[in-house]
Every structure is written in structure tokens, then in C-alpha cells.
Amino acid sequence: MARPANEDDIHIREDTMPFHPLDFYMLDELLGEEEILIRETARKFVDHEVIPIAAEHWEAATFPKELIKKMGELGFLGPFVPAEYGGAECSYTMYGLICHELERGDSGVRSFASVQGSLVMYPIWKFGSQEQKQEYLPKLASGEIVGCFGLTEPDYGSDPGGMITTARRDGDRWVLNGAKMWITNGTVADVAVVWAKLGGEVRGFLVERGTPGFSAPEMKGKHSLRASVTSELILQDVRVPKANMLPGGKGLKLPLSCLSQARYGIAWGAVGSAMACYDSALAYAKTRIQFGKPIGSFQLIQAKLVEMLTEITKGQLLCVQLGRIKDAGRVRFQQISLAKRNNVDMALRIARNARAVLGANGILDEYPVMRHAANLESVVTYEGTHEMHTLIVGEDITGIAAYA
Numbered sequence: 432m433a434r435p436a437n438e439d440d441i442h443i444r445e446d447t448m449p450f451h452p453l454d455f456y457m458l459d460e461l462l463g464e465e466e467i468l469i470r471e472t473a474r475k476f477v478d479h480e481v482i483p484i485a486a487e488h489w490e491a492a493t494f495p496k497e498l499i500k501k502m503g504e505l506g507f508l509g510p511f512v513p514a515e516y517g518g519a520e521c522s523y524t525m526y527g528l529i530c531h532e533l534e535r536g537d538s539g540v541r542s543f544a545s546v547q548g549s550l551v552m553y554p555i556w557k558f559g560s561q562e563q564k565q566e567y568l569p570k571l572a573s574g575e576i577v578g579c580f581g582l583t584e585p586d587y588g589s590d591p592g593g594m595i596t597t598a599r600r601d602g603d604r605w606v607l608n609g610a611k612m613w614i615t616n617g618t619v620a621d622v623a624v625v626w627a628k629l630g631g632e633v634r635g636f637l638v639e640r641g642t643p644g645f646s647a648p649e650m651k652g653k654h655s656l657r658a659s660v661t662s663e664l665i666l667q668d669v670r671v672p673k674a675n676m677l678p679g680g681k682g683l684k685l686p687l688s689c690l691s692q693a694r695y696g697i698a699w700g701a702v703g704s705a706m707a708c709y710d711s712a713l714a715y716a717k718t719r720i721q722f723g724k725p726i727g728s729f730q731l732i733q734a735k736l737v738e739m740l741t742e743i744t745k746g747q748l749l750c751v752q753l754g755r756i757k758d759a760g761r762v763r764f765q766q767i768s769l770a771k772r773n774n775v776d777m778a779l780r781i782a783r784n785a786r787a788v789l790g791a792n793g794i795l796d797e798y799p800v801m802r803h804a805a806n807l808e809s810v811v812t813y814e815g816t817h818e819m820h821t822l823i824v825g826e827d828i829t830g831i832a833a834y835a
């Protein structure tokens with residue numbers, strides 16, 4: 432690891448509740464020293480910097496911008512990128528552990544890091560020119576600039592290959608036309624990775640904020656991922672220099688490979704979200720008195736808690752092995768689909784059950800459960816819906832594509 436995150440960089444606030452880490456199967460024994468170190472750094476950061484402000488940002492529907500540079504300093508943005516481009520050169524298992532902790536705080540914070548790292552830095556690193564890598568990656572890694580990833584369109588979500596955004600050549604410029612929707616970080620991004628068809632083939636283009644014809648209005652009225660900026664991207668005769676196309680490949684497989692990268696982080700993140708809900712429900716069950724006893728003494732409540740513990744433990748195991756095969760360069764995208772599909776679904780179920788354990792209190796922002804439950808409704812839809820991942824794995828085992 433080239434630039435280890437430093438725990439001492441984290442400002443400690445006194446007013447936070449301690450989190451009780453859940454490791455029922457002693458899975459820490461499967462992690463190396465550096466992996467535990469970075470997980471602990473991320474854990475401390477989330478406990479002291481994210482959780483105390485998560486509810487107020489969710490309520491105000493604002494992203495906590497002050498965290499961007501801190502995440503950069505700690506090496507959380509594109510941590511898998513080599514040190515020569517400003518990355519922390521972490522393993523993918525470490526990246527997963529960071530996502531796990533960030534999403535334990537709030538899915539919006541993990542979404543920010545996923546987009547910046549997996550959807551903006553990754554394509555520039557893998558498909559960009561040397562000049563693009565040198566220009567953008569160090570600034571994205573430090574949080575000096577923010578990026579976004581524009582694939583989804585108003586009429587093409589699960590079927591992005593149908594996109595109607597186009598690029599054409601005009602002298603030494605590319606001219607882009609089209610519209611993107613549901614783009615995380617769009618309004619605050621300094622650079623957008625925009626996917627458009629050039630002569631019928633999907634290509635990636637870098638569009639900088641302020642380019643004439645390009646705007647990114649924020650989408651309002653979300654009941655989910657409120658502490659995250661979501662935007663439209665409008666491209667009307669946007670002219671970018673010839674050097675702004677990603678030269679290292681073409682076709683839908685490029686944006687899909689970025690999505691695999693991000694989905695991998697989501698599989699870990701969802702376990703963090705589930706853990707926050709379980710932690711809250713367990714603490715509540717031990718102290719809430721009904722019929723003269725803590726509700727944790729009732730069998731139906733215990734059954735819910737045991738179910739949560741079991742599913743989280745299974746999700747953790749899935750992630751650790753997924754991390755190992757990804758680090759070994761042997762992972763297949765279908766395996767990532769299975770983990771994203773399973774872990775987000777289980778986190779949603781845990782969030783709902785945790786809300787039930789908390790009774791009426793479960794709907795208050797004093798507890799993190801309802802916020803996680805609402806956030807997970809986005810997480811189960813973006814980066815490939817639950818249904819699309821079912822079909823991806825279904826195709827893998829039967830050899831028959833059922834989605835078209």
C-alpha cells in the first residue's frame with residue numbers, strides 16, 4: 432500500500448455512540464494486518480465524521496461536501512489506482528472493506544466514493560490516455576475535483592445499449608448530443624465520463640463542467656439516497672477536444688466493466704448498511720421494556736435478530752471470498768452480480784425487520800434504520816436492478832439469456 436491511511440488524521444468527536452463490530456465467525460482471522468488497519472481507519476472515520484452528520488444531511492437532502500477531501504487524504508477515493516496516479520494502491524479486498532464502512536455510515540457517502548473511484552477513476556485508468564491519467568487521476572484521488580458517470584438515459588436504464596446520446600467528429604472536436612438521467616454527483620462534478628454512440632459504437636468522453644451546451648441540473652424530490660447529489664446531464668452540441676475521448680476501447684463492455692467494479696463495492700457496502708441496522712435493533716431490543724421485560728427476551732424478537740446475524744455473516748463470507756478472487760484476477764462479473772444481488776436484498780430485509788424491532792421509534796431519524804431502508808431502495812435498483820442480476824446469473828447457469 433503506497434499511501435497508508437492514517438488513523439491520527441481523523442478528528443474525534445465526543446458525542447458519538449460506539450458501534451459494536453459484528454464478527455460472529457471470527458472472519459477477521461481471514462484478513463491481513465494492512466486490511467484490518469485500513470478497515471479500522473475507515474471505521475473510525477465513519478463513526479466520528481459520517482454518522483454524527485448523516486441524518487441532518489439526509490433530512491436537508493445535501494451531500495456532506497466537507498468529507499470529500501478527507502476521504503481523499505485517507506486514500507478512500509479510487510484506492511485501487513496505482514501510486515503514480517495518486518492512488519493508495521490498495522487491494523480490492525481493502526477497497527471492499529472501505530465501502531463496507533462508508534455504507535455503514537450512509538449509502539450516499541459510499542455512492543460518492545463508488546462513483547469517484549469505480550466509475551470515473553477506473554475508466555480513466557483503464558481506458559484513458561497517458562495525458563488523461565496524469566491530468567485527472569491525482570486530482571480525483573485527492574478529492575480536489577469530483578467526477579460523475581453518465582450512462583443511464585431517460586428511456587434507457589436496464590438496457591443502456593439502446594442509448595441515443597451521440598458523438599460526431601467536427602474537425603478537431605467531438606460534438607455530443609443527448610441527455611442522461613439519474614447521474615450521481617452530476618451537479619457537483621468537475622468532469623463527467625459520458626457514454627455516447629459514435630457511428631453506432633459506444634465510446635467514453637470526458638466533458639468538463641462549464642463546457643458550452645453542457646448542464647447538470649439536480650434532480651429533487653428523492654425519498655432515497657437523500658444525502659447524495661443526483662442529476663440530469665444535458666448535452667446540446669457540446670464540443671470537446673479530440674483528446675477528450677477515452678482511446679483505450681469501445682463498446683458497451685467498457686461501461687459495463689466499470690459497473691462491475693462499482694457493484695463489487697456495493698456488495699460489501701450493503702453488509703455495512705445491514706450491520707448498522709442490526710446494531711441499532713439489538714441495542715434497542717435489550718433496553719426497550721414491554722410487558723415488564725426487555726423486548727429482546729421475546730422469542731419473536733430473538734428470531735429476527737438471529738436471522739439478521741445469520742444473513743450478515745453469510746454476506747460477510749461472500750464478500751471476503753469475492754475479494755480474494757478479485758485480487759487474484761479470477762473473478763467473473765456473474766459472481767459479482769450474485770453478491771450484489773444477494774447482499775443488497777438481505778440488507779433491505781434486515782433494514783425492514785430492524786425497523787419493526789424498533790416499533791414506532793424505527794421511523795425516527797434518531798435511529799439510522801429508516802434512512803438505511805430508504806437508501807437501500809436505490810441501491811437495489813442502481814448498478815443493475817435486482818431483477819437484472821437474477822437474469823445475469825440465470826444466463827450464466829443455463830446458457831440462456833432471458834432478459835431480451
Ligand SMILES: Cc1cc2nc3c(=O)[nH]c(=O)nc-3n(C[C@H](O)[C@H](O)[C@H](O)COP(=O)(O)OP(=O)(O)OC[C@H]3O[C@@H](n4cnc5c(N)ncnc54)[C@H](O)[C@@H]3O)c2cc1C
Pocket residue numbers: 546580581582583587588589590612613614615616656661809812813814815816817818819822833834835
Ligand atoms: C439514486 C440513483 C443514482 C443513480 N446513479 C447513476 C449514475 O451515477 N450513473 C448512471 O448512469 N446511472 C445511475 N442510476 C441509474 C440506474 O443505474 C438505473 O436506475 C437502473 O439501471 C435501472 O434503470 P431504470 O431506472 O430506467 O429502470 P428500468 O430499466 O426501466 O426498469 C424498470 C423495472 O423493470 C425491470 N426490468 C427491466 N428490464 C427487464 C427485463 N428484461 N426482465 C425483467 N425485468 C426487467 C427492472 O428490473 C425494474 O424492476 C442511478 C439511479 C438511482 C436511483
